[in-house]
Amino acid sequence: MSKTQIYKPNEIEEKVQNYWEKNRCFEVAPDPKKEKFYCLSMFPYPSGELHMGHVRNYTIGDVISRFQRMKGKNVLQPMGWDAFGLPAENAAIENNVSPKDWTEKNIKRMKTQLKSLGFSYDWRREFKTCDQDYYKWEQWLFCELFKKGLVVREETEVNWDPVDQTVLANEQVIDGKGWRSGANVERKVISQWSFKIEDYASELLSDLDLLDGWPEQVKTMQKNWIGKSDGMEFTFGVGESSFIEVFTTRPDTIMGVTFIALSFNHPITREYAKNDNALQTWLKNNSKGSTSEISSNLTEKNGYKLKLKAIHPISKEQIEVWVSNYVLSYGFGALMGVPAHDQRDYDFAKKYKIKIKQVIENKNSTVDITKEAEVSKGTIINSEFLNGLKSEEATEKLSKFGKKKINYRLRNWGVSRQRSWGAPIPMMISKNDPQKVIPFSELNESLIGEEEPEIDGEIFIKDKDTFDTFVESSWYFARFASYKSEDKIFDDEVDYWLPVDQYVGGIEHAILHLLYSRFFCKAMSDLDLLKIREPFKKLLCQGMVLKDGSKMSKSKGNVINPKELIEEFGSDSVRMFSMFAAPPNQSLEWSNEGLKGSYKFLNKIWSLVQLFKQQEIVEGDSKESHEDLVVKLNQTIKKVSNDFETRESFNTAISSIMELINFVPEDFLKNKINNEKYCLLKQVINSCLLMLNPITPHICHELWDQINETKIEDNLWPSFDKSFLETSELEFVIQVNGKLRGSILVDVKKEKDEIISAAKKNENVKKFLSNKKLIKVIFIEKKLINFVVK
């Protein structure tokens, strides 16, 4: 073999990547004549090294982009960096470097690695979120939202490390202790900025129905997260002038209330704590551990009984009032305890020997009320004028005592972070009155740089907090589509590209990031900055990349570095295996042996083309039929197109292409073939190259070059011929009592009765039919016959 005949991925890949760059193949601008397609993969946090999760994510995005380009669309695929974040601050402390330098060095390294994978990005649009050119617009947006009343100052709980005197992220709290100091973490209430995402709860929920291109599971998760509940508010009097408001989804159980529970931050709790040392101590002892929902759910329910009685709004009975750690500080921060019909209330009542009063009876229920709560609905008992009513009827009758209300579980989005490596919050806060604030947009520009300017005789302090990094990732999709805009946040280009047609990213972002981006899109639309209400038309959530069944991590020592594999096998093999090993939405088990398999397949294609190039055309019998191969080719194109476009099932697409290659008869690969065979073989090879092109673009570009006059980039996705999808004979499966007993080949033109009688004559089938009574024959078109016998 001569030198050019050996597959050398690294040489080819560099050459082809240079071609793309030189010819600006992926730089795009709005083109009204073409259908646009905006494909976005979640941009990475520049941690330093590209890992397999990135490779998988970006390969999926690139495959979709290249496929859509081959379908003739004007495809935008950008890339950038989510550059603010905690790891940079940690690295800065550990290595004595600036977070900025650390981040930029990482970006440089990761960009080289991304480029080596041959992704079809329009690199002109690249930005990093730590660029002032980016976050100045975020600050501007914050001021606009503030003006619109969508930003509020709220009291929020944070994790406080009493030794290091810092706020900790949930991740930095390990078993209730600070990760560096080891001190018991306390919960602390501080004042912070929040976006009023609650105002959009209803629309964020109802618009989920418009998102046909989103996975059901993600929509369900978002729906449950927003958590709409229909219920009623009741007011319990306390003393002469005070009262406690509660919300319940089960107003029908109102007469079963035997206690009221308050959160730590309820005004009454705070008021009592002032003069009650025991309560103060209790609050302190129960304020340990992280603020995360998971940890508060796992800690045991504790309570402190106040020397206070509340008045039941209907019975006017005196009700005990407790402070408890299982009451969330959101909403009213108070709940009505109905132990008989709520399991959490039940557990609390059992522990503190509070009365359990059953007011609902369900005859179909197997619940033993002495052991657990009866949570199902039923008929009202022990409830005076409500007795005998159904749960729903009682609710109607109660509306004169309570107020019907729709409640959401979704809470406002607190965005203040006490960190240095983040986008500064553009706000001045008065030194004397923290309620008095001035956004940068209202500030005389000369004062913006100052830490403590005096304005109208009052000293203001610049907010030292930075934004939650989720803020940057909530609107980056729009900035990519408007990269030239300098004097406005977005220019007109944004309306051409948006919405994102295909968004690709990890399932771990199913709730927070996607919900925040949806919120930002709606808010920006309300500011007339965008014309759309939903940012992502279609969503693909890829699964995790695992090694030996678990997530790759340094501590487990199972990290696979893509860089080394690319150097050894080439990026086409790595791309191919990451698409072949599993369907995109499932977790992927990485296997270096499997990667070699992909490498082997690419070698096989390579050799096939080399062989084809040496073919000599000779005169020969042209009456030979190649029906099978023609049908297989057309079936494959049909299946692969469907797998790419509608099923997003790239692993089976690759399998089908492999099958087609395996299907080529040996006599096509002999040195001398007739013209008919030559043309068919070329058609098969070219179709395979086109279908593989989105997945392994380098080798396809090169091999196409070797046997064609055009460039592969100038060709469209192959189409199939409907008239070649079926052979003249069909295989029918024959079952007896649902068990496979044989099969027959039948001419497509044969009638049902003929086929059945032919099936009966099958030797093996005969054996199972003899001495049996035939009860029924099931006949499924083009597929199967089932004889039901006794």
Place this chain on the structure above:
RNA sequence: GCGGAUAUGGUGGAAUUGGUAGACACGCUGGUUUUAGGUACCAGUGCCGAAAGGUGUGGGGGUUCGACUCCCUCUAUCCGCACCA
């Protein structure tokens, strides 16, 4: 704890609408070629069985002529839980 998902050979996975379970690969076994082989090619490969056949999709139950697929129930694993990104 709550919400969402997943479970099929030794391994990754396929079966698109309830209709041949195990496509396509990896691995393994045997063989051929080669100076060597971690190359290439050929054959075999769910389990039990000599075969006929039986059996088999996490466990248990159900619907159906027919169930990986639908229903009930249990178990295990993974993702998220609002300050990791």
